[in-house]
Amino acid sequence: MRFMSYAAAVGLAAAFTITAAQAADISGAGATFPYPIYAKWADAYKKETGIGLNYQSIGSGGGIKQIKAATVTFGATDAPLTGDDLNSSGLAQFPMVMGGIVPVINVEGIKPGELVLDGPTVAKIFMGAITKWDDEAIKKLNPDVKLPSSAIAVVHRSDGSGTTYNFTYYLSAVSEDWKTKVGTEKAVEWPVGIGAKGNEGVANNVTQAKSSIGYVEYAYAKQNKMTYTKMVNKDGKTVEPTSATFAAAASHADWLSVPGFGVILANQAGDDSWPMTAATWILVYKQPKTPADTAEALKFFAWAYKNGGKMAEELDYVPMPDAVVTDVEKMWSADIKTAMN
Structure with a gap:
């Protein structure tokens, strides 16, 4: 649909x-x-x-x-x-x-779950350091995937967003460049890309824009049959976004350790952990x-x-x-x- x-x-x-x-x-x-x-x-x-x-x-x-x-x-x-x-x-x-935050893409010929990304590569894409889908960093993660040479169109949130907070928290954890130059917040100064309001807006823009990438809550990707990527997690394992991998990331959370149960679940250890759980x-x-x-x-x-x-x-x-x-x-x-x- x-x-x-x-x-x-x-x-x-x-x-x-x-x-x-x-x-x-x-x-x-x-x-x-x-x-x-x-x-x-x-x-x-x-x-x-x-x-x-x-x-x-x-x-x-x-x-x-x-x-x-x-x-x-x-x-x-x-x-x-x-x-x-x-x-x-x-x-x-x-x-x-x-739930889980997932990268979603609209790249011709790429099926849901076929492309693998890792945190540092995602950070470079959203910083504008990686601009083509056939960049060596993406090719290294996907040796068997035919990647186009098209320019990457980045889509991000334009509003103050907790999804953005968790997404940028994760990128800050895996990329020192991201941490020092962009940081973690509900709204950040995006180096590149176009903004859209809400998970709905990002999903809509990625669906319509060829060669694009964005980030949404997984339910939006699943309900609308969007192409999501797999991710390499903190333990170096390639995982798919599922309720099981989200639950794995949350399994060791100490909810009483932070006032207001405010535990951030991004970049948790574990072979089966999805790295952008929230x-x-x-x-x-x-x-x-x-x-x-x-x-x-x-x-x-x-x-x-x-x-x-x-x-x-x-x-x-x-x-x-x-x-x-x-x-x-x-x-x-x-x-x-x-x-x-």
């Missing part, structure tokens, strides 16, 4: 929002990374409870701004806030689901102005933890481990003032 235009994607999101909002809606905004699973959960939750979810898929930066402005009940971000930021803003943070977080006020609204939001998230695992796996997301869910729900009871407590 051809990826819908960005305008159509926005229209679909708007239609989803309007339909959901007709019930006693829960309002949220932020990361595009988890939008496919949040939409799927919302549909199932509404059928079961009659309560809808009004979620604006606008990027992590927008979600953080909206929750800090108290215009939504919850914010969603793939770039966790620091402990100091959480404390100063009066926010609680918890992880909702995990979590996505929810932000709510510890002392919300409307405790009843926050209580409804937490009911939805509790339902998703309990009932949403299979739906998440169908989209190649990874559910949070039971032990983490237990710790999160303890935090809710201790730290968040709602109509329930």
